[in-house]
Amino acid sequence: MRVRTATGHAPGKIILFGEHAVVYGQPAIAAPLLAVQVRVEAAPAAPDAGLTIALPALNTTIAVPDLTESSESPLFDALAYPAQLALRALRVTAPPDLALTVRSTIPVASGLGSGAALAAAIIRAVCAALDSPIADDALNPLVYEVEKRHHGTPSGLDNTTIVYERPVYFVRGAPMERVAVARPVTLLVADSGISSSTRVTVGDVRALHEADPARIDPVLARIGALVHEARAALETGALVYLGALMDKNHALLDVLTVSSAELDRLCAAARDAGALGAKFSGGGRGGNVIALVDAAHADPVAAALREAGAVSVLQTTVEPSG
Template sequence: MTHIRSYSPWKGPEPWLDTNPIGGVEIAQAMKETVEASACGKVILLGEHAVVYGRPALAVPVCGLRARVRAEPLPRGSGCWIEATDVGGEIGLATAPPEHPLAMAVRLALAHLGLPEPDLRLILRSELPIAGGLGSGAAVSAALIRAIFQWGGRPADPEVVSALVYEVEKRYHGTPSGIDNTVIAYERPIRFVRGQPPVFLSIARPFTLVIADSGVPSPTRETVAAVRAGWERDPERYERLFDAIAELVQEAERCLASGRIEDLGPLLDANHQVLGELGVSSPVLDHLTEIARKAGALGAKLTGGGRGGNIIALTRPEQAERVAQALRAAGARSAYRTEVV
């Protein structure tokens, strides 16, 4: 497995905060054409919640759903504007508060490149549901950062994008695990243990997931806090549950490495059951996972914080549309397939 350099709480130096001028002012002013950039979403395959307590988690990119940014030049003196109708309207970079996450992403990218505020309109559109466990916040930040890098005539190295997105994620989540920014910046599956460098997953055979949006927002802060409270009340029980999830993650990693994709299904089912015991499932998520199985999925589970958000279902490619249709008929707001390679 290949280790990934990832800037998260356990890292020391923060090189992304250094400026690295490249004659950037001249480049930015000279460029008068529109540029575009995008970033994928992500799902946690197995291991959510237990990952907070030192156990491993597996996460994969959702390349078919993306946040997209188009950067259009404005007349001199107009300043930089972020048009984000999907997530709150239009904001001006000069007047946005320091903690505004969209403005923060743009400012971090400009600081890294050594560029002043450009005369630019950043038009942001996202296909990723908000508060659904698909990394929508990290994807939006990554797309904005990549657009600024393109505007500045500089390649957006995944290591740097991951580091900058992580800084913004701290605004969203306080102490993020580092999973979202890493998977989304590199667009590759990873194995993640908090406090250790992530590693790229070895996947012997591609596989198909159907992702279904329950239509209920996932209150991640609340579910994380609820698990923490339960762990404080009964640490022995919760540690057993976290260990059970870790065993499932380790077996899933072996299945992926050996190409035993069919054997991954029961592991997803078992992980969902343990998450239910942790108190982070819900009747709607249990219902959707059961519908997926009855429609032919090899296994299904919630993904992300739980109590809402999305479920994932492992399917054979030829059964994916049947499973997606069954989930939509059962009340899912949307259902779509993605291939993991």
């Protein structure tokens, strides 16, 4: 089988509004985080070397098994399984002699979509190396299959935002809709330094919902209504109102028990320093807080976030779009 040198890449993502409620049919809005990326380089390997995937940052290399083989290993789920899906999509029956090298600037277990981005980049690299570049519409369901290995019952929001690399309004099971952003939206992404499992937080919200749907369903519905308002604010450039909606979304997520004292402290520090609004983004109980700021006054808010315990603060802008 002929293989060639190729690359695959994918960005991180941030959820602007609607996490957790999106699992129950409510809308959510997310945007790609282009400042962090996964990049996978593919190169032909020696005859009979098979398909290997190296992570220099972890000093680790794994061999991708035959397409019928599986494993419960997290490394298999993150690395080998996406490669297997790519080969199956191309109707390749055995791993080719191909060496992949993975480099990423996306923090793991921080709500920035590292798992979906890794899967997308690996599948893109494998397909390109076999001279069969994959279209986004074909890639997205494959990355969703990997997300199910990671999270159990994912909404599909991460893979959709990362694969298409544009702000999206997402309802589970409905066609993706693009969000038309009227004005630049400047965000600070503050890493709490606390790792958290999305699978666990999604499962805890599910247990909460099953135990008391009469109390939790209205909370989920209020989050959904808030997302509708947020889309309108983005499309009209009403950034002050958008910030207030972020604050409300964070408070509702706290009712679902997926915030934490550390995340609450970071949000409060951002608001006190002049942010228009703040909330955590992702699964919760760790990961990242996002703060909406005036670009000209981002530095004092970033400093306040670091003072409050953020291990890093990244500035990003969601650009206007049609």
